[in-house]
Amino acid sequence: MMSEVFAVDPLVLFTILVMAAGTYLTRIAGLVLTKFVTFSGRTEAALQAVPPAILMSVVAPTAFATGIAETAATAITAIAALRLPMLAAMTLGVVSVVVLRLALTVI
């Protein structure tokens, strides 16, 4: 059992290291990039949209193209997020997705 827990396949380790190298490159690319280029005006405004745009893109397929329960729960979470602390809004979102999925299968 112990040997299974600590088993490491050489090819698995190699794959992990290649994945890690690629990921690290993307993470420091911005540091290198901003060293040579300074952003102002329109470019700066565009760059400021990066955070919400990426977060939105990551969740959009799940939030808007999975089903009615997910889309409705997304709306509930978004409205709750404007008024409640983050943990409360998140909990409300998860609870509402469970309730809505259940309600939709019953109907």
Next chain:
Amino acid sequence: MKSNQNKSAVNAGPNEFFLGVTTFFPLIFAATPIGLLFGALAAQKGMSPLEVLLMGSFVFAGGSQFLALDLWSDPLPWLTIAFSTFLINLRHVLMSASLAPKLGHWTPLQKYLGFFILADEVWALSEQRAMKQHTTFSFYLGVGLTLFVTWQAASVAGSLIGAVMGDPSRYGLDFAFTALFICLVMGFWQGRKTGVVLAASGLAAVLTHKFVPGAWYIIAGAIAGVIAAAIQYDDNPNRLQKPAEALQS
């Protein structure tokens, strides 16, 4: 804005670190079920708990780890996995470029070591922090290490208990990640212009996801949102912040 640099210098240290930890705290409840799920799926694919820990520690990017599992088979298609990982992680280029100018006094070593753990959540909370003042290294480390420990502990636990847990969608936990990101998105809300950016990136992401396989939808959505912001840029804005002050900070 003007006093940012002073503030970030004064606040550096244990207090900032602790603030980072407490800022991350609610996200523990989102990261834990996702980590458990990752570990359980990895165990099904034949990965050992140590391999799960190694992948989590070296790669430390949830989205690409799940993508890798999806492609995991025998013989291991390491090149496909590596390329897909790189593709889904291309968003980090934009993320680090966006965060880099908002850092406090970081040494180059702190930057290049610290950005090793620039996961989505770490980046998002650092950006949120940067809306008020420059993000200090201590704050960043407080956020990042808390996620690091949570993620490794949860995914190793998931790989050990695996099959016992059952399907996490039964408890709606598959939605925890989405709910977390929606909350983070709303944190960046600054009015109608943000709405247009979100609509553009959401639409582009959904359409790309539907018609193009792989992780291109994240890049497409990000680019659409950035273009929307560039088009909306007003040369003569009615801002509170004076350009001279913006340059100083």
